[in-house]
Amino acid sequence: MLRTSPILKSIRDKMENGERLSFDDGLLLFQPEVSLTELGELANLVRERIHGNVAYYNINTHLNPTNICVYRCVFCAFRADLRSSKGYVMDEEQVLARGQEAVDAGCTEIHIVGGLHHQKKYDWYLNIIRILHDAYPSLHLKAWTPVEILWFSRLAKKSYRDVLQEMIDAGLGSLPGGGAEIFHPEVRHRLCEHKADAGQWFQIHRAAHGLGLVSNCTMLYGHIEQPYHRIDHLCRLREFQDETGGFQTFVPLAFQPGNTGLVDLVKQRASALVDLRTMAVSRLMLDNIPHIKAYWVMLGIGTAQIALAFGADDLDGTVRHELIYHDAGAETPEILSVDEIRRLMIEAGRVPVERDTLYRRVHREGAHWHVAPPVHPTSPRSSALP
Ligand code: V47
Numbered sequence: 001m002l003r004t005s006p007i008l009k010s011i012r013d014k015m016e017n018g019e020r021l022s023f024d025d026g027l028l029l030f031q032p033e034v035s036l037t038e039l040g041e042l043a044n045l046v047r048e049r050i051h052g053n054v055a056y057y058n059i060n061t062h063l064n065p066t067n068i069c070v071y072r073c074v075f076c077a078f079r080a081d082l083r084s085s086k087g088y089v090m091d092e093e094q095v096l097a098r099g100q101e102a103v104d105a106g107c108t109e110i111h112i113v114g115g116l117h118h119q120k121k122y123d124w125y126l127n128i129i130r131i132l133h134d135a136y137p138s139l140h141l142k143a144w145t146p147v148e149i150l151w152f153s154r155l156a157k158k159s160y161r162d163v164l165q166e167m168i169d170a171g172l173g174s175l176p177g178g179g180a181e182i183f184h185p186e187v188r189h190r191l192c193e194h195k196a197d198a199g200q201w202f203q204i205h206r207a208a209h210g211l212g213l214v215s216n217c218t219m220l221y222g223h224i225e226q227p228y229h230r231i232d233h234l235c236r237l238r239e240f241q242d243e244t245g246g247f248q249t250f251v252p253l254a255f256q257p258g259n260t261g262l263v264d265l266v267k268q269r270a271s272a273l274v275d276l277r278t279m280a281v282s283r284l285m286l287d288n289i290p291h292i293k294a295y296w297v298m299l300g301i302g303t304a305q306i307a308l309a310f311g312a313d314d315l316d317g318t319v320r321h322e323l324i325y326h327d328a329g330a331e332t333p334e335i336l337s338v339d340e341i342r343r344l345m346i347e348a349g350r351v352p353v354e355r356d357t358l359y360r361r362v363h364r365e366g367a368h369w370h371v372a373p374p375v376h377p378t379s380p381r382s383s384a385l386p
Pocket of ligand 1: 075077175177179219220253254257260316324325328
């Protein structure tokens with residue numbers, strides 16, 4: 001039995017009674033007076049109630065078909081102008097080579113996002129999904145954020161639903177969580193005023209969930225936002241998830257300032273303590289989202305490992321060709337081997353489980369793999385605490 005300090009007593013009482021935490025509870029949890037250790041213990045109780053001792057990883061790769069982007073989001077170091085020497089556009093051969101490399105490396109997933117190229121038509125993006133799926137049908141294509149889907153729907157003059165359906169027909173498997181940043185307009189207007197706003201971001205996830213796709217969600221923190229913006233963001237995700245139930249995983253993303261338009265304003269990325277607090281608060285607030293991901297590329301390996309005791313149950317994957325964080329100065333390796341990921345999890349006292357994008361267990365025999373039926377986690381609020 002945990003000893004709970006008075007400041008956390010009401011929170012623990014709510015958790016024992018299976019009650020939802022309020023906006024004000026969330027704000028309280030971000031106060032430095034709330035012990036991080038105690039907060040972590042509460043988040044860990046929830047995490048273990050849902051997932052026991054298991055920690056998930058997958059074998060995946062990233063593909064960013066172009067970095068050329070019409071938008072100039074101040075937080076992004078990846079994007080390039082149309083005629084910049086940094087800009088690139090991959091052709092079909094290069095895209096397919098990535099697919100082949102992924103299959104050879106035993107990947108189950110390709111994570112595909114990229115810039116909104118001034119001159120590329122909707123068919124160019126649709127074709128990327130189609131050729132990859134046709135050539136490598138075993139790869140799950142987790143592709144395009146609402147920012148891209150909105151752009152495609154404008155290019156093609158089609159509804160979100162029609163664009164998503166065409167992408168599904170071509171081989172799209174799910175949506176990643178990006179483009180969420182911070183929903184609150186006070187912050188969003190300063191980060192990325194032109195791109196999909198909160199309403200559009202949610203409408204597109206609603207359309208995706210309505211078509212049977214699952215998706216992830218994220219929050220970009222550690223820049224100009226205040227704790228109330230973070231809690232507002234988490235509450236909006238939770239409310240939406242009550243309606244659709246289509247989010248699988250929440251990924252808190254710490255802002256990496258290098259080479260971005262915010263580098264003079266935000267001198268340092270968030271500390272490991274802020275990362276762990278954000279992880280724990282997310283686990284406690286998002287009582288209807290099954291998985292919380294400690295994305296090692298963003299957190300650093302040490303913090304990601306500790307995060308497995310602060311609410312997180314997933315480290316993402318082996319990852320290769322990640323550019324968004326590395327262009328912004330992340331010093332994490334470009335790739336982790338399966339052995340390294342498993343060792344990190346075992347060292348953290350967890351049982352590593354390879355999953356596919358849909359959280360089905362992956363079984364491997366030599367170069368072949370197959371999946372078991374999906375794991376149905378217990379709802380985070382379904383039983384009283386120990
Ligand atoms: O939306 C961009 C963020 C996101 C920076 O769904 C930055 O499993 C920090 O969404 N510093 C894209 N963050 C990445 C993303 C993601 C990553 C891993 C797993 C999943 C998933 C999704 O990265 C963007 C933005 O919020 N981002 N630039 C930066 N300088």
